[in-house]
Amino acid sequence: MSATQGRSEATLDRNQRREAEINEALKQEAARHAAAIKNMHRLRALRLAQDEKAKTETKTKSKA
DSSP: OOHHHHHHHHHHHHHHHHHHHHHHHHHHHHHHHHHHHHHHHHHHHHHHHHHHHHHHHHHHHHHO
């Protein structure tokens, strides 16, 4: 095996590792994004429920 072939294989391995790291980082970022969206929807639902509860309590107090 020549030295040139050894270097090209090392470069190929390094590039493959770099691509694998990039792909892993992209997967992690997609997971973080999905979690953020899920939390955003959960918080929105909680706020809507809280607002609805406040409206109901206000109506109940005004009738009494």
